[in-house]
Amino acid sequence: MIVFLDFEASSLAKNSFPIEVAWVFENGDARTSLIRPAAAWDDWAAEAEAVHGISRSQLETEGVSVDIIAAEMVESLSGHRLYASAPSWDGKWLSVLLRAAGFPRHALRLNVSDDAFADAARAVLGRDVAETVVAEIVSAVTARTQPATRPHRALPDAMLELERWRLIRQEATALASKS
Numbered sequence: 001m002i003v004f005l006d007f008e009a010s011s012l013a014k015n016s017f018p019i020e021v022a023w024v025f026e027n028g029d030a031r032t033s034l035i036r037p038a039a040a041w042d043d044w045a046a047e048a049e050a051v052h053g054i055s056r057s058q059l060e061t062e063g064v065s066v067d068i069i070a071a072e073m074v075e076s077l078s079g080h081r082l083y084a085s086a087p088s089w090d091g092k093w094l095s096v097l098l099r100a101a102g103f104p105r106h107a108l109r110l111n112v113s114d115d116a117f118a119d120a121a122r123a124v125l126g127r128d129v130a131e132t133v134v135a136e137i138v139s140a141v142t143a144r145t146q147p148a149t150r151p152h153r154a155l156p157d158a159m160l161e162l163e164r165w166r167l168i169r170q171e172a173t174a175l176a177s178k179s
Contacts, residue, residue, distance in 0.1 A: 002026040002116055003080045004161035006154040007093040008052045010037075011045030017100075018093035019059055020052070021069065022154035023077065024162045031076070032155040036063030038100040052152045070101030073108060083113045085161055113161045114138060117168050124172035137175070141167045 008020040022032035036059055044056055084090035087110040095105040117138045122129060141164050150157065 001080050002165065003077055003082050004113060004116075004158045004165070005077075005082055005084050005090060005094075005110065006157040006161070007084075007090050008054060008152065008154050009048065009089070009093050010041070010043045011048045012089075013043055013045065015043040016045075016048075016093070016096075017041040017043060018097050019054055019063075020154040021073070021093075021097070022158045023073075023082075024155070024158045025080070026162065026165070028162070030155060030159070031072075032158075033069050034059055034063040035069055035097065036060060036065050038066045041100075066097060066100045067102075070097050070103055074098075074103060077108055081116070082108060082110050083116045083161065084110045085113045085157070087112050113164070116161075116165055117141070120165055120169045121172040124169060124176055133175075137168055137171050141171060 003023050003025050005021070005023040007018045009016045009018055017037060018035050019037070020032070020034050022030065024030040034054065037056070049055060091110045094108060094110060098107050099105050118134050121134045121137045125133065145160065145164050145167065147160070
């Protein structure tokens with residue numbers, strides 16, 4: 001099954017760490033959690049906190065331990081195709097989380113959401129569809145669904161990717177029915 005995943009983080013610095021994770025399956029089942037920082041995680045940027053609105057003290061009181069959330073992710077997400085809008089950043093934080101919990105850093109791997117979007121259009125329109133048609137559908141849906149301001153919270157961001165994937169499938173189906 002396709003799963004869209006998103007993280008929020010302590011900063012965008014080299015030593016940043018994940019503070020919130022969410023994932024949503026193509027069927028709409030979703031999970032979100034704040035992450036209690038591991039003992040060695042000390043990077044923190046007030047600028048990042050101003051964007052996502054999650055305080056370090058909130059993580060300490062409401063966050064799930066690294067070991068628990070990483071184990072849940074590996075159990076729930078292994079064997080599924082995982083996508084993120086920014087897999088270089090989200091992949092970094094996924095790796096930090098997995099390693100802190102004793103899992104191999106590539107126990108789970110992320111792909112870029114745009115690949116899922118293009119595959120969704122091709123699945124409806126056929127593998128022989130011109131790439132320009134696929135690109136136009138993906139681009140139009142992405143532009144149309146771009147929020148004026150992003151919430152910068154993991155679950156709404158992951159849900160936006162699922163919404164885009166579904167809309168791309170709908171638009172491809174509508175285009176196919178005209179042919």
